[in-house]
Amino acid sequence: MGGRGGWWRGKSTPAKIETYTRWSFHTFPFIEVATFALPAFGYVPAPVNWILFLLVSAHATLAAVTASLTLDWTRGHRPLPVRLLWALGTATVVIAVVSLMIALHGPRGADNGAAACTVFVGVLSFGIGTLALAVREARRMVFGVLGAAVGAGAVAVPAGVPAPGAAVAAGAVVLAAGFFTFTSAFSVWLLNAVYELDEARETRARLAVAEERLRFGRDLHDVMGRNLAVVALKSELAVQLARRGRPEAVEQMIEVQRIARETQREVREVVRGYREADLRTELAGAQGVLTAAGIDCEVSGPVTGLPAEIQSALGWVVREATTNVLRHGDAARCAVSLRVVEGRVTLTVENDGAPGIGTGSSTDTGTAEPGRGSGLAGLRERLREVDGVLRAGPAGDDLFRLTAEVPLPPDSVPEQAPAPEPGGSPRPVPRPVSEVTS
Numbered sequence: 001m002g003g004r005g006g007w008w009r010g011k012s013t014p015a016k017i018e019t020y021t022r023w024s025f026h027t028f029p030f031i032e033v034a035t036f037a038l039p040a041f042g043y044v045p046a047p048v049n050w051i052l053f054l055l056v057s058a059h060a061t062l063a064a065v066t067a068s069l070t071l072d073w074t075r076g077h078r079p080l081p082v083r084l085l086w087a088l089g090t091a092t093v094v095i096a097v098v099s100l101m102i103a104l105h106g107p108r109g110a111d112n113g114a115a116a117c118t119v120f121v122g123v124l125s126f127g128i129g130t131l132a133l134a135v136r137e138a139r140r141m142v143f144g145v146l147g148a149a150v151g152a153g154a155v156a157v158p159a160g161v162p163a164p165g166a167a168v169a170a171g172a173v174v175l176a177a178g179f180f181t182f183t184s185a186f187s188v189w190l191l192n193a194v195y196e197l198d199e200a201r202e203t204r205a206r207l208a209v210a211e212e213r214l215r216f217g218r219d220l221h222d223v224m225g226r227n228l229a230v231v232a233l234k235s236e237l238a239v240q241l242a243r244r245g246r247p248e249a250v251e252q253m254i255e256v257q258r259i260a261r262e263t264q265r266e267v268r269e270v271v272r273g274y275r276e277a278d279l280r281t282e283l284a285g286a287q288g289v290l291t292a293a294g295i296d297c298e299v300s301g302p303v304t305g306l307p308a309e310i311q312s313a314l315g316w317v318v319r320e321a322t323t324n325v326l327r328h329g330d331a332a333r334c335a336v337s338l339r340v341v342e343g344r345v346t347l348t349v350e351n352d353g354a355p356g357i358g359t360g361s362s363t364d365t366g367t368a369e370p371g372r373g374s375g376l377a378g379l380r381e382r383l384r385e386v387d388g389v390l391r392a393g394p395a396g397d398d399l400f401r402l403t404a405e406v407p408l409p410p411d412s413v414p415e416q417a418p419a420p421e422p423g424g425s426p427r428p429v430p431r432p433v434s435e436v437t438s
C-alpha cells in the first residue's frame with residue numbers, strides 16, 4: 001500500500017508516537033518566529049525589525065536542531081549533544097539580551113518596549129523548554145524555570161525596563177517557560193512509556209512461546225527418556241543372553257523393536273503437537289496466548305462433536321493464525337469465529353494488524369510467495385486432506401482475514417457450545433501455539 005497512508009500505517013504504534021513527537025518539536029520554530037519575531041515588524045521600525053527577526057529565526061533553528069538530536073539521545077541512538085546544548089543555552093541568553101537592548105535603545109516606535117519584552121520572554125521560554133529535553137529530574141527542571149525567571153528580571157531592570165515591567169516579564173517567563181518545559185518532559189515520558197509497553201508486550205509473547213517450547217521439551221523428555229531407558233536395559237539383557245547362547249535373547253530384541261516403534265509413534269505425536277487435540281482446547285489456548293501478548297482476543301461460536309480429522313485440521317489453522325498474529329503486524333484486536341452453515345464448518349480469524357505481512361500467497365494455491373512464510377501453504381495441504389479450502393488476504397484498510405472452510409460428513413451433526421471465556425467453567429488447560437511453520 002503506497003502513499004502517505006501506507007507510510008503511516010506501516011509504522012508501529014511506538015514509531016507513530018515518535019514521529020508525532022518529533023514533528024511537534026519541528027513546528028516549534030515556526031511558532032516562535034510567528035509569535036515573537038513577525039509582530040516586531042508592526043511595532044519596531046526598520047532595520048531593527050529585521051535584526052530581531054533574524055536573531056529569533058536563528059535561535060528557533062538552533063533549538064529545532066538541538067531538540068532533534070536530544071530526542072535521538074533519549075532513544076539511545078546517539079550520545080547526548082552536550083556542546084550543542086551549551087551553545088543553545090548561551091545563544092538563548094545572548095539573543096534574548098541583545099534583542100532587549102536593541103529594541104529598547106535603538107530607533108523607538110510607539111510600543112517598542114512591549115515588543116522588546118515579548119521577544120525577550122519568547123526566546124527565553126523556548127530555549128528553556130528545549131533544554132529541558134536533556135534533563136531527567138523534575139526538580140532540576142523547576143530550578144531551571146525559576147532561574148530563568150529570576151535572571152530575566154535581573155537583566156530587564158538594568159537594561160531600562162521599569163521594575164513593574166521587569167516583574168511582569170519574570171512572571172511571563174515562569175508561565176511560558178514552565179509550559180514548554182512541561183510539554184518537553186511529558187513528551188519524553190510518553191515516548192519512553194510507549195516503547196517500554198511495546199517491549200513488555202513483545203516479552204510476553206516471547207515468554208508464551210518459550211513456555212510452549214518448555215512444554216514440548218518436557219513431553220519429548222518424558223517419551224524418549226522412559227522408552228530409551230527400557231531399550232537400553234532390554235538390549236543389555238539381550239546381549240548377556242546371546243553370549244550365553246540363550247534363546248530368550250531373540251524375544252528381548254523383539255521387545256526392543258516393539259518399544260522402538262512405539263517410541264517413534266509417540267515422538268511423532270509430540271512433534272505434530274497432538275494432531276488429535278480437541279478444537280475447543282486449541283481455541284482457548286489461542287485466546288490465552290493472544291491475551292497474554294496484550295492483544296484483545298474474542299472467540300465466538302466454538303463447535304464440539306466435530307469429526308477428529310476436521311478438529312485436527314482446524315486446530316492447525318488456529319495455531320498458525322495465532323502465530324501470524326503474534327509475529328507479524330501490529331495487531332491490537334483479533335476475532336476468531338467458528339460456525340456451521342449448510343453442512344460446512346467455517347473458521348474465520350480476523351485481526352487489525354498490518355495487512356498482508358507474513359501470509360504467503362493469498363490465493364488458494366499451495367505455494368508461498370518468495371520471501372514470505374510457508375505456513376499457509378502447509379495449512380492448505382492439511383485442509384486438502386479433509387477437502388477443505390483456505391483463503392487469506394486483506395479485508396479492508398486495517399483488517400486481515402483468514403478463512404478455512406471444511407465440508408462435514410453427511411452423518412455429522414456437531415453440537416453448539418458456548419465460547420470459551422476466561423474464568424468460566426472448567427475446561428482443558430489452554431495450550432499455546434506449539435509449532436511455528438511461518
